[in-house]
Amino acid sequence: MMKKNVNRRNFIQTASLAAAGFYVMPFFASCKSDTSTRHPETVNKMDKDFIADLDLQLTALPSQTSIYPNSSTKTYSYKASIIKGSEDNLQNIEGSYLGPVIRVKKGDKVRVRYENQIPAESIVHWHGLHVSHENDGHPEHVISEGETYYYEFEVMNRAGTYWFHPHPHKHTGEQVYKGLAGLFIVSDKEEGKLNLPQGEYDIPVVIQDRTFNDNKQLQYLGDGEMDRMQGFLGEQILINGKIDNTLNLGANGKYRLRLLNGSNSRAYKLAWDNGEPITVFGVDGGLLEAPKKLPYLILGPAQRVDVWLDLSQQSENSRIKLVHLPIPLDMMGGGMMNGGMMGNSSSNHLPYDTQFDILEINVGAFAENNAQLPGELSSFNTLAATDAINKDNPRTFTFAMGGMMEWTINGRTYNGTEVAEEETVKLDTTEIWRINNGNQFSSDPDDDSGMMGGGMHGNGGMMGGQGGMGNMMQMPHPVHIHQLQFNILNRNADKVDDKLWEATKDGFINEGWQDSVYLLPGMQMDLIMRFEDYKGLFLYHCHNLEHEDMGMMRNFKIV
Ligand code: C2O
Ligand code: CU
Ligand code: CU
Numbered sequence: 001m002m003k004k005n006v007n008r009r010n011f012i013q014t015a016s017l018a019a020a021g022f023y024v025m026p027f028f029a030s031c032k033s034d035t036s037t038r039h040p041e042t043v044n045k046m047d048k049d050f051i052a053d054l055d056l057q058l059t060a061l062p063s064q065t066s067i068y069p070n071s072s073t074k075t076y077s078y079k080a081s082i083i084k085g086s087e088d089n090l091q092n093i094e095g096s097y098l099g100p101v102i103r104v105k106k107g108d109k110v111r112v113r114y115e116n117q118i119p120a121e122s123i124v125h126w127h128g129l130h131v132s133h134e135n136d137g138h139p140e141h142v143i144s145e146g147e148t149y150y151y152e153f154e155v156m157n158r159a160g161t162y163w164f165h166p167h168p169h170k171h172t173g174e175q176v177y178k179g180l181a182g183l184f185i186v187s188d189k190e191e192g193k194l195n196l197p198q199g200e201y202d203i204p205v206v207i208q209d210r211t212f213n214d215n216k217q218l219q220y221l222g223d224g225e226m227d228r229m230q231g232f233l234g235e236q237i238l239i240n241g242k243i244d245n246t247l248n249l250g251a252n253g254k255y256r257l258r259l260l261n262g263s264n265s266r267a268y269k270l271a272w273d274n275g276e277p278i279t280v281f282g283v284d285g286g287l288l289e290a291p292k293k294l295p296y297l298i299l300g301p302a303q304r305v306d307v308w309l310d311l312s313q314q315s316e317n318s319r320i321k322l323v324h325l326p327i328p329l330d331m332m333g334g335g336m337m338n339g340g341m342m343g344n345s346s347s348n349h350l351p352y353d354t355q356f357d358i359l360e361i362n363v364g365a366f367a368e369n370n371a372q373l374p375g376e377l378s379s380f381n382t383l384a385a386t387d388a389i390n391k392d393n394p395r396t397f398t399f400a401m402g403g404m405m406e407w408t409i410n411g412r413t414y415n416g417t418e419v420a421e422e423e424t425v426k427l428d429t430t431e432i433w434r435i436n437n438g439n440q441f442s443s444d445p446d447d448d449s450g451m452m453g454g455g456m457h458g459n460g461g462m463m464g465g466q467g468g469m470g471n472m473m474q475m476p477h478p479v480h481i482h483q484l485q486f487n488i489l490n491r492n493a494d495k496v497d498d499k500l501w502e503a504t505k506d507g508f509i510n511e512g513w514q515d516s517v518y519l520l521p522g523m524q525m526d527l528i529m530r531f532e533d534y535k536g537l538f539l540y541h542c543h544n545l546e547h548e549d550m551g552m553m554r555n556f557k558i559v
Helices: 011-019 172-177 189-193 225-230 330-339 451-455 498-502 545-549
Strands: 054-065 073-084 101-105 109-116 124-127 147-154 160-166 182-187 202-210 236-239 246-251 254-261 268-272 278-283 286-294 297-299 304-310 319-324 356-366 395-401 407-409 429-437 477-481 487-492 516-519 524-531 536-542 553-558
Touching: 054 101, 124 147, 160 172, 160 254, 160 278, 160 304, 172 545, 182 202, 182 254, 189 286, 202 356, 225 545, 236 356, 268 278, 297 304, 407 536, 429 477, 429 516, 477 524, 516 524, 536 545
Parallel strands: 054 109, 101 182, 202 254, 246 356, 395 429
Antiparallel strands: 054 073, 109 147, 124 160, 160 182, 202 236, 254 304, 268 297, 268 319, 278 286, 278 304, 319 356, 395 407, 429 524, 477 516, 477 536, 487 524, 536 553
């Protein structure tokens, strides 16, 4: 365990940040957060014996971003500076509220001195990284404005695109929405031997949806409760924090696009507008064994993919677009709840069931590079069902609406460090977790976690003929497990609405190592994972951030 010792940073450090060009708004800076739910013993201090390869100061602070020309939008930002390391470790996205891209090598020892300068409790989570409990950014570790939390960990993950964002209970959605997120890119020797695109040919593409009011300020949840139930949906797409979604790339270039769906709750059905398939060669936890071509790609919240883009067939001055294709999801998530029994939403968010642009690529002057996408990318052993200690009786977690009109996991909501018996696993074991979206897979008549989720299906038929009230309250849930990368054993869509499945079935990737999966209403997935190296409490939750904030999040404990 780490020791308690809150380091209250002094004014000089804040001032030097401001002098370095980061504008700290006086109004926010003087407004103290009031509530404290923090367990003081979890606030740690720096370990002088930890010799870091990369030592970073990372500060979360109120910022002003010129998202629209001639106006300034109030945002939050992560700003970083290097205490030890090289220039290559940090890549700022100019003019964006997003945090810097942190680039490290597998095996690097990383210290992050996270300083909270936003007027609210917060903590940073390293999404996808295999780290200890103390380094995972548990909500119980939140620090107040002015405090610092020290992370010290070795990067054990494979090369891949990971990311970081806040994780305070009840406020993750709001803080990510205001701008707190960044990419954490890991490279390793295996990937380094491949001749993949590098430098200016390796491009982060963070996709988010946002809504602005008339004063060009970010507007979070419009209609309160209803928007929270379905999760925030924005009116406009931002790429890397910008409303200009154009990338100017060079003819004949070969590019690696690192896509992150950094949206609070929205999923995308991504396709090239010229009808070419999408070539994906990496997922959450790094390279696939071989590239995969898909007619379109379903990218749920928190998921990452590496997309190969070869512009050698494109003439100079042409353009290609990445678009969202229609999915019949509005009735599931929004329509039913908004227009139906639960009152109207004021939101004019982009409907799922329509096509809109995500990214526009302008092909500029010739810029050849000799990168290649080999047919064999990486070799690894995936986990086998026969290795799981519970292969005949998978641990089952049902993500559904509970009786109190709240989103639950096995009927429970988040409650601090609480962990149930069925959420306790053993170190150095391999397990299968069966994740259900909705209660319809339950065979136990006593397993009824409430009338909305459990009891009332079987009649009705408003949702493609298979549900009553229970199914009407179903929504997709992007499920994420902390601390590890899993393999997907099975994706069962038998109970998914036919039209919805028809529109999405060719866009899922079941290969490789993943930490986040997108479950349509009625979907069931078997995930296989191994608990290694670290005991302690870790989270699993819905990565629809509004669902997460409402409590669709639980601990699992490795003992
Ligand atoms: Cu990206 Cu616990 O989340
Ligand atoms: Cu995570
Ligand atoms: Cu959810």
